[in-house]
Amino acid sequence: MQEREKYSTVRQGVLDGFPISLGYLPLAFTFGMMTTDNHLPIWAALFVSATNFTSASQFAGIDLILTGQAYIEIAITTLIINIRYFLMSLSLSQKIDDRVNNFKRGIIAFSVTDEIFALAMQRPGWVSPRYLVGLTVMPYLSWALGSLVGAAATGFLPMALRDAFGIALFAMFLLLIIKPSKESKPVLFTVSIAVALSCLIRAIPMFDGVSSGWVIIICALVASSAAAVRYPVTIGGEEV
Amino acid sequence: MNYTRFFVGVTLMAIMTYLPRVLPLVVFRKKIENPFIKSFLAYVPYAVLAAMTFPDIFSSTNSLLSALVGMAAAVVLIFLNGNLVTVALGATGAVFVAEQLMRLWVG
Numbered sequence: 341m342q343e344r345e346k347y348s349t350v351r352q353g354v355l356d357g358f359p360i361s362l363g364y365l366p367l368a369f370t371f372g373m374m375t376t377d378n379h380l381p382i383w384a385a386l387f388v389s390a391t392n393f394t395s396a397s398q399f400a401g402i403d404l405i406l407t408g409q410a411y412i413e414i415a416i417t418t419l420i421i422n423i424r425y426f427l428m429s430l431s432l433s434q435k436i437d438d439r440v441n442n443f444k445r446g447i448i449a450f451s452v453t454d455e456i457f458a459l460a461m462q463r464p465g466w467v468s469p470r471y472l473v474g475l476t477v478m479p480y481l482s483w484a485l486g487s488l489v490g491a492a493a494t495g496f497l498p499m500a501l502r503d504a505f506g507i508a509l510f511a512m513f514l515l516l517i518i519k520p521s522k523e524s525k526p527v528l529f530t531v532s533i534a535v536a537l538s539c540l541i542r543a544i545p546m547f548d549g550v551s552s553g554w555v556i557i558i559c560a561l562v563a564s565s566a567a568a569v570r571y572p573v574t575i576g577g578e579e580v
Numbered sequence: 581m582n583y584t585r586f587f588v589g590v591t592l593m594a595i596m597t598y599l600p601r602v603l604p605l606v607v608f609r610k611k612i613e614n615p616f617i618k619s620f621l622a623y624v625p626y627a628v629l630a631a632m633t634f635p636d637i638f639s640s641t642n643s644l645l646s647a648l649v650g651m652a653a654a655v656v657l658i659f660l661n662g663n664l665v666t667v668a669l670g671a672t673g674a675v676f677v678a679e680q681l682m683r684l685w686v687g
Contacts, residue, residue, distance in 0.1 A: 359664030384586065391594040398593070405589035414589050418596035425597070428628065429604035431621040434611060442606050449602035454632060461625040503642045504650075504676035510637040511654035511671035517629050518658050530623045534630035542635050552636075559631035560624050567627075568619035 353474020360455045360475075361482035363512050366505030367395055368483050372490020374399065378406055385491035390484040394453060396552060397421040421553040427560055428457045435460070435467045444469045451476040455509070458516050526571035534563035641675050646682065650675035 372385040380402075392398050397418045404414045429452050436445070451460070451472045456479060460467050521528040537559045541547050547555075612618055641647045653674035657667045 359668060362665065363668055380586075388590050388593070391590060392597050394597050397597060401589065401593040405586060411588060411592055415592045415596050418593045419600070422597045422600050424600075424628065426600035426604055427624055429601050430608060431624045433605045433608050434618070434621055436605065438609060438611065445605040445609075446602055449598065449605050452601040454628065458625050458629050500676065500679060504646075504672050504679060506640040507637070507647065507650035507654070507671045507675045508668040510633055510640050511650065511657075511668045512664050513629050513633040514637075514651070514654045515658050515662070515664060515667045517626055517633065518655070520626065526623065527626050530626045531630040534627040535634040538631040539635045556628055556631045560627040563627035563630070564620045564623040567623040568616050571619070572615050573619040573622050 349468050349471040350474040353471040354477055356459060357456070357475040357478045359512060360459065361478035363455065363509040364479055364482045365486045366502055366508060368486025369490035369493075369502065371395070371398060372487040372492070373494045375402060375487075376491045376494045378402070380406075380491075382488065382491045385487040386484055389487035393450060393480060393483060394422060394425075420551055424454075424553050424556045424560070425452050427557065428452050428454070432457060432460065432467070435463070435465075437466050437468075440469055448472045453479070455479070455512070458513075462516070462520075526567050529570065530563045530567040533566055534559045537562055642679055643682065646675050646678040649678040 368389065371389065375385040375388070376382065388398055388402065392401075400421060401414055401418050404417060429449065432452060436448070440448075448469050451457075456472075456475055460472060460475060463471070517527075517531050521531050538555060541550065541555050541558065550558075612621070637651055638644055638647050641650060650671040654667050654671040657670045662670065
């Protein structure tokens, strides 16, 4: 009985992760094409995507490697772009059972991408490692293999289709913020502040040098703090 | 291409991506009881998603106009209770059609 329940949660994860894998494909293609355009061998795209499994910092990091920047700069730039994962991982750790050991935690840490994290957090109650692994499988394969295909087939995918697919991930993001905003005033409040602040920072020329990773962190800190002050989560009620 | 440099660089990138992912999960195993931090962390996912979506969504396609068409399609599908796949594909289709039409008009 318990086995069956575990089985169904891996399965549920795989099913839930499918849309994300769809959204990753165009971005993975683009990354693969970028590596080939820069005269890297085809397997290089697969190697980078399989070991890093993130988007923005892969583009930035490869650019730094190819333009001959110092290792320390490569390391720091990557960390700055990805420091937002720290916040997400901290948030996710509150939904992981204390009894889950460090080995399993080390594996599920690999699941923390913007999209997988957002989806996992929508689950009520605990999030099991099995569910997270299931959730990550398809997006991971899509990201790694999509990069390989993109690198091998530069120019194969019609440009018009590639451009149109750029909206896919954002459309999913919209769903993930609009649905809970309709049902929860605190979420609507959080989302409104984050959107306003993010647009404001990007509109002010003074902040041009601020990387997108930091913009996300600043917005998350301000919006979530404001929401936490105004709408504290009631004791015992995990739901917001 | 200097492959040593490539491997060292990519390995550094992988480590610097993994560290912020793994540290909180391993170090902060105890549940946080502080009501403010608890509430704060509950709201983080929504704030992160919102900041990632705006204003980037407006420049996610070839033109602001086609991005707005895609966004409108997504919002309509969301209010019609569409799921992640239908919303993503619907928005992509809307952008594709909009861009083809715009090309016909401009010539």
